[in-house]
Amino acid sequence: MKWHESIKVKLIGFFIIISLFFLLFIVASFSLFKESLVEKNAIEQARLSTIRIVNQLMETKIKMEEVVVVLASMTAEKYTDKRLDNKVILAFMNAMSNKHVSSGGVWFEPNSADHSLKNEFIFFDKDKTDKFHLVRDYVLPNGKNYREMEFYVLGKQLKKGETFWTNVYTDPITHVRMITVVSPIYQDDRFIGVASIDMEVGHYMGSLKAHSDRYMMVLDRSGTFIAKSPSVKNVISAENIYKVKAQKVMPVAVIIRENLSKRKKKIIQKYKDEAKALSQSSYEIDRNDAEMIIGIMHQQENTIETETYFLEDDPILKTDSILAIFYFTDTGTSLVVGMSEAVVLENTNKNYSTIIWITFLTTVLATILGYLLLKRYFVAPLESVNAQLEDNIQEDGHYRFLNCEDKGEIGQLVYNLNSRTLALEDAQRREREEVRKRLANEKLLIQQSKMAAMGEMMDAVAHQWKQPLNALSMYSEIIKSDFADGSVDRKYIDEFSQNIQIQIDHMVDTLDEFRSFFRPDKENEDFTVSEVIDSVMFLTKDEFMKNRIVISVEKESEIKLHGSKNEFKHLILNIINNAKDAFNDNNIEGKRMITIRLLDDEHGRRIEIEDNAGGIPKEVIPDIFKANVTTKEEGKGTGIGLYMSMQIAEKYGAELTVKNVNEGACFTILFEH
Known part of the structure; x- marks a missing residue:
């Protein structure tokens, strides 16, 4: 038995293969699991790294919304048919002491406060002492009507107590980048105006500190930057993500654009008619923005949706990064956080390596333990049985149990x-x-x-x-x-x-x-087939003449053999005696012929003995050389002659066959070359 045929080797190979498959399966499973964990880790890392700014944003948002809702409610409560007391508003704003509020106002429908005034509003601004004062000469440029501006049109769409944030814009009077939150003013379920609170975008900038392994940016629903971290500000000078032209930062811009576009596509198909009316109400709101606004207003839940993207060779971080985008559904604001992939995956890779090593060691130990158990309870009994089988015969020839x-x-x-x-x-x-x-x-x-x-x-x-x-x-x-x-x-x-x-x-x-014909040969000798045939003919010629049988011998080639001459004589004699009996049994009246041919050609070295005695029944031919098979009547044949002849032929390495030809049978003794 070769070494690789041993059951031990096969078992070791089996366990190794199973272990490798198991290990590969575990590695593949953990790799897939790792991919899913990467996204979760990226989101979690982004949340952890931005929790302060997110909390600040949410805190600022909530405070600003509280201020504007209270302002709208107070305005509705203090409103009279004459005029609203300006001092009440100023006292309220100064009492709120909100550092984020830079300006604001109360804006009325035509003739709502004073029937003699078509346009009436109260606008207040913060001076250098952080105190609010009324701006009495606040005039919109180019004679624009505030009721056609974005903030007023948005506020008019809201229900009592609701708020909404505008896109980032540049104030036409102060020329400062602003973002405004508005709330409608209702009195007795009648819309009479809009309260607004303005905040400078610069307040957000201070929250985004510089980091070597991450960067952040905040965008409104239209893609305009509300805030940028220093690393972003150094490479992106455009005010809107859609206006970024620099090729080196284009991979980041494309991801953000696609994310914003995907969110827009979810909304714009649902509110086409409402959006059309809204866009026609303000020159500052285009059709796409109107659809986004209507979609945000119809948002049932105020949630933060998060998506992550993997970016190779981030142009800002100069390395592979993970981009996490937090989308605030109630405002349409997006917080973008870019983080180094190595930093995000550091703990994950450590845990992954630890798990792989533990799995590998466990697999090896399980393989060894499994092999030892199988060897103890499977291989050892089989080896014992095999050893007993190798020496299983007793001296008396019987098998041992x-x-x-x-x-x-x-x-x-x-x-x-x-x-x-x-x-x-x-x-x-x-x-x-x-x-x-x-x-x-x-x-x-x-x-x-x-x-x-x-x-x-x-x-x-x-x-x-x-x-x-x-x-x-x-x-x-x-x-x-x-x-x-x-x-x-x-x-x-x-x-x-x-x-x-x-x-x-x-x-x-x-x-x-x-x-000599019936005397056993003491030893083998060389002889020719011709000698055997002549000897048989000498003894049988009179007998065959008496039965009117003519034997013809055609010696085309001499065949030399080594063995028992007398034994081979019996082979020839058995065949021609069978032919003689067939002539008599079949009552052949015509010329009776037996032809013996000695041949050596392309078909082989052979002896053919052919007669015209009527042939052998087809059903008997397959069994003709078996013992006890005869075609003669009962009592006339022993069924052993041709069986003996076949045994003699095989001693000389020859094959004895028979087939029916013409009107008789032809026996062929074919010798090996």
Whole structure:
């Protein structure tokens, strides 16, 4: 047995393969799990790194919204048919002391406060002492009407107590970048105006500090920057993400644009009609922005939606990064945080490496333990059984029973093997008995066949002796007559003696040939097939002549053999005697011919013995060379002649076959080259 055929090697290979597959499966699973964790970690890291600014944004947002809602409510409460007391508003604003509020106002519908005034508003601004004062000469440029401006149109769309944030804009009077939160003013469910609170964008900038491994930016719903961290400000000077032209920061801009566009697509298909009316109400609101505004106003829940993107060679961080975008659904504001991927995944990679090592070591230990357990409970019992099988025959020839302590399948296997051993010994005993009987029967049949052949040969010898015996009898009568006539002299006696000796020599030759035919050869010898055929013809020619059979021998090639000449004579004799019996059994009246050919050509070195005795029944041909098979009537054939002939042919490495040809059968003895 080769080493790689050992069950130990196969088990080790099996466990190694299973372990590798298991390890690969675990690694692949953890890799996929890691990918999902990356996004979660990125979001979590972004939340942790921006929790302060997000809280500040939310705190500022809530305070600003509280101020504008209270301002709108107070205005509605203090409003009279005459005028609103300006001092009340100023006192309220100064009392709020909100550092983020830089300006604001109360803006009325036509003739709502004073029927004589079509446009009435109260605008207040913060001076250098952080105190609010009224701006009495606040005039919109180019004679624009505040009711057509974005903040007023948005406020008019809201219900009582609701708020909404405008996009970032540049104040036409102060020329400062602003963002405004508005709330409607209702009195007795009648809309009378809009309260607004303004905040300078610069307040956000202070919250975004510089970091080497991250950057942040805040954008409104239209993509205008509300705030940028210093690293972003250094590379992006545009006021809107859609106006960024620098190619080196384009990968970041494209991701943000696609994110904003995706959110817009979710909304713009739903509120086309409302958006059309809204965009027509203000020259500052285009159709797309109007659709976004209507969508945000219809938002049922105020949530923060987060998406992450992986960016190779971030142009701002100069390394691979993870971009997290936080979208505030109630304002349409986006907080963008870019972080170094290495920093985000540092803990994840450490945990991943630890898990892989633990998995690898566990797999190795499980493999070793599994192999040892299988070796103890599977391989060892099999090795014990195999060792017993290698020396399983006792001196008396019987098999030893196998021993096994295993109580499971291997023990059951050993029990079955022992049962099979008992059955095998019984079968072998019965087979030996059958073989003994068969050999005895075959020996008896062979003996009978030899005796039958001997009887036929003795008949042939007797037939050949008949002629010389008749001649000797005739010579006896002749000598008597010639003696009476006085013609017997010395010369007569010499000739008479010579003729008698010729007849006696013929009888002796016949007897010697007969004796040598049936005498077993003491040793093998070289001989030719021609010699065998001549010997058979010498003994059988008279018998075949008596049965009107002509034997023709065609010696196209001589065939030399080494073995028992007399045994090979029996092969030829069996075949031609069968042909003789077939002629008589089939009552062939015409010319009876047996042709013996010695051939050596492209078809092989062979002997063909062909007759015209009627052939062999087709159903008998497949079994014709088996023992006890005969085509003769019961009592006339032993069924052993052709079986013996086949056995003799195989001794010479030849194949004996038969087929029907023309009006008879053709036996072929084909020798190996």
